[in-house]
Amino acid sequence: MNTAGNLPEENNEKSLRRSPVGRHLPTSGGLSGTLEKAEAQGCEALQIFVSNPQGWAEAAPRPDAWEFRSGVRRLGISPVVVHAKYLINLAATDVSQYERSVRTLASEMLAAGALGAEIVVVHSGSHGNDTPENGEERLVRGLSDAREAAELGVEEAREAFGYGDLVPAEAVVENSCGAGTQLLSDLDSLSRVLRRADARCCLDTAHAFVAGHDISQPESAGEFAASVREKLEERVAVIHFNDARNELGSHRDGHARIGEGQVPVETWTEFLGGVRGVPVVMETPYDTPEVDAEQVGLAKKLAGGLRLERGRI
Ligand SMILES: [Zn+2]
Numbered sequence: 213m214n215t216a217g218n219l220p221e222e223n224n225e226k227s228l229r230r231s232p233v234g235r236h237l238p239t240s241g242g243l244s245g246t247l248e249k250a251e252a253q254g255c256e257a258l259q260i261f262v263s264n265p266q267g268w269a270e271a272a273p274r275p276d277a278w279e280f281r282s283g284v285r286r287l288g289i290s291p292v293v294v295h296a297k298y299l300i301n302l303a304a305t306d307v308s309q310y311e312r313s314v315r316t317l318a319s320e321m322l323a324a325g326a327l328g329a330e331i332v333v334v335h336s337g338s339h340g341n342d343t344p345e346n347g348e349e350r351l352v353r354g355l356s357d358a359r360e361a362a363e364l365g366v367e368e369a370r371e372a373f374g375y376g377d378l379v380p381a382e383a384v385v386e387n388s389c390g391a392g393t394q395l396l397s398d399l400d401s402l403s404r405v406l407r408r409a410d411a412r413c414c415l416d417t418a419h420a421f422v423a424g425h426d427i428s429q430p431e432s433a434g435e436f437a438a439s440v441r442e443k444l445e446e447r448v449a450v451i452h453f454n455d456a457r458n459e460l461g462s463h464r465d466g467h468a469r470i471g472e473g474q475v476p477v478e479t480w481t482e483f484l485g486g487v488r489g490v491p492v493v494m495e496t497p498y499d500t501p502e503v504d505a506e507q508v509g510l511a512k513k514l515a516g517g518l519r520l521e522r523g524r525i
């Protein structure tokens with residue numbers, strides 16, 4: 213893969229980068245292993261799961277939580293993002309599924325807080341055989357119910373997780389591919405729900421592309437970033453920076469490494485240049501440690517340069 217052409221020059225005045233860049237990393241080797249990988253790959257931001265995303269089992273307290281929080285501070289990683297379980301569907305028509313989703317999201321917000329994470333990304337869910345309007349209604353209510361449940365559970369969680377300063381992480385909704393009856397695959401519905409729920413979002417670039425937003429051309433990528441600014445304003449909490457494996461408008465999920473999917477590598481500067489300051493987290497397939505580190509470095513260059521200017525948005 214040739215990624216050398218047309219990238220912004222590093223370290224000149226124009227190439228100041230304001231977005232911290234990092235990626236999703238596994239926690240299976242223990243949280244200290246996660247931080248070692250983050251450090252080796254040059255991650256300034258990080259995403260993890262706090263429980264098995266494919267099952268309903270709640271996150272358990274981790275003996276290495278304190279060590280993780282201090283490691284994150286030492287490495288200057290911010291934000292730490294948690295991806296919530298895929299099973300959560302706040303737009304579900306079935307009452308017991310809705311309630312389970314609310315309870316589970318609240319529990320993930322608390323478990324994330326126990327690790328010092330600021331953000332929990334939750335999928336927008338599917339409206340099923342009901343109307344999208346009713347689905348959005350439930351999603352808005354679900355976000356508010358989950359926040360309330362997390363607040364109510366905070367004392368208990370402080371004891372269970374042994375962390376007296378625990379605060380629930382903020383739940384942010386992710387845009388979808390628009391597969392089946394998934395909600396929020398376009399900026400208008402995303403904006404509507406965020407305003408009504410007084411919430412922020414995570415914008416996944418691969419989902420946006422397969423949902424029909426053409427970010428593979430410099431001009432349309434710049435226009436997309438401009439609509440994001442116009443319609444979502446300050447409500448984008450994090451970017452999921454993924455290339456798409458599948459075609460524009462295919463509504464089929466599938467992440468590719470940057471430069472290996474549908475979007476020409478240099479086009480990303482148009483999009484990322486339009487959303488400066490928003491943290492960038494990659495969820496691209498794992499490769500060797502060298503390739504993973506290269507991808508993080510590439511994302512930094514595409515987002516404005518290797519050097520990060522923190523707190524100067
Ligand atoms: Zn996701």
Ligand SMILES: [Zn+2]
Pocket residue numbers: 386416452495
């Ligand atoms: Zn994503």
